[in-house]
Amino acid sequence: MRILIIGGGMGGTILANNLARRLSSEIKAGKVNLTMLSASEKHFYQPGLLYLAVGQMMPDELYREQVSLLEPGIAFHVDPVTEFHLDENQVKTQSDRTYDYDVLVIATGSRVNMEEIPGLAENAEMFYTEEGALKMLKSLREFEGGRVVVCVGVPHxxxxxxxxxxxxxxxxxxxxxxxDKVELYYTYPIGRIHSLENVAKWATPEFDQLGIKYETFFNMKEVDGDNKILRSExxxxxxxxxxxxxxxxxxxEVVESQGLGKDGWVPIDRLRLNMEGRDNVFAIGDTTNLPISKAGSTAHFEAEALGENIASMVKIGQPVRxxxxxxxxxxxxxxxxATYxxxxxxxxxxxxxxxxxxxxFKVAYNQLYWASARGLL
Amino acid sequence: MTEKTLIDARGSFCPGPLMELIAQLKSAEVGDEFEVLSSDKGSANDIPEWVEKAGHELVESREDKGVWHITVKKKR
Structure with missing residues (x-):
């Protein structure tokens, strides 16, 4: 059986290592071939960007060589997919190679989409890239006072x-x-300050106590950079x-342009994680259209469930959970x-x-993550 | 082109039914309809409240066996 994982982020890496352990004897015997294709030779710990933006982590703490995280038995190639041919069980890559598979897992993640809000990219700080987080740190350090507005797009x-x-x-x-010279002004798309009701109930008095102001039902429409005004829908x-x-x-982009799902989100079954209409194509992590959090832990727990199921399909012909x-x-x-x-x-x-x-514990997890990616934690 | 899209947000605590609706409306055409399924009774209040604020149209809101079916049309 040929198992092909697209994407070397948190979900793809945890899944690959999970499968390499569960199927080590099958891989050694040549019955299973496990391949990962990624767009980068580096593995990037994205949750660290929050800390980079406030000077609590450094960029070199956020990267490891991808091969250093992978179990033996995983064939790893830096060769991003350019075409999906799901009816033929094939993908094509940037190097013009074709990879055939029996089971495909798409774990390509997500990307920032600032272009749809006029003026946002030019005028707002954001920490979702290394470059953006470092620029934001500089702005925070140079800020001398005034109103800091936080604005939130969806999905994020x-x-x-x-x-x-x-x-x-x-x-x-x-x-x-x-x-004393700063006014923090938080805006949020729905009628409370967080999507999770209990989180909003906890955070609202915290904001009140700290003097953080907030406005709800605020969805960004445009930014007028000349006059420093943010307008809402x-x-x-x-x-x-x-x-x-x-x-x-x-x-x-490749998921969207290849027609795998609207806005680049792959539609999947929320229990089995298989793509709608396909039994041998799965998606995990940010890549999916599931109405749940786009978070590293989501990718982690999905990868564990899917790893168990793909391995059991190899061993007993059916998923187990x-x-x-x-x-x-x-x-x-x-x-x-912190809380959780x-x-x-x-x-x-x-x-x-x-x-x-x-x-x-979170600070410790920022280091323990590398064991988590290896599938050890 | 007008179309009706189902947003099955049952069991969605985060980002939640309203956030799912907002995300989908953003990339929809004016006139498109969305039916949100939610197991969260709060949706019966917060979706209509936001729809009114944002200038869209609440087509229908009903409860059936613990699931709220809320249909919204994009108006602008």
């Missing part, structure tokens, strides 16, 4: 990011000694001195306090008051 990667960057900027300006306007955005995301919608998100509540939200399809989260212990 990391559901906690809007709250986290707001709390972290609060503490950043406090440490710089200019908090709902007809509101807000002036800013520094604009920070959590931008909307799209699936990867469903993905239950499990997501776990840390929530940084400043520079030294854990939930699945049936059980909503119930975040507890933030503590230093949870923050330090």
């Amino acid at each position: 990667k990391c559901p906690m990011a809007p709250l986290e960057i707001t709390f972290m900027m609060h503490d950043f300006f406090k440490e710089r000694g200019i908090l 709902e007809g509101a306007e807000v002036n800013y001195d520094l604009l920070v955005t959590i931008p909307a995301h799209k699936g990867m 469903d993905y239950d919608g499990k997501v776990f998100c840390f929530i940084e509540a400043g520079k030294d306090r 939200a854990s939930f699945d399809y049936l059980n909503p989260p119930d975040p507890k008051p933030p503590t230093r212990a949870v923050h330090w």
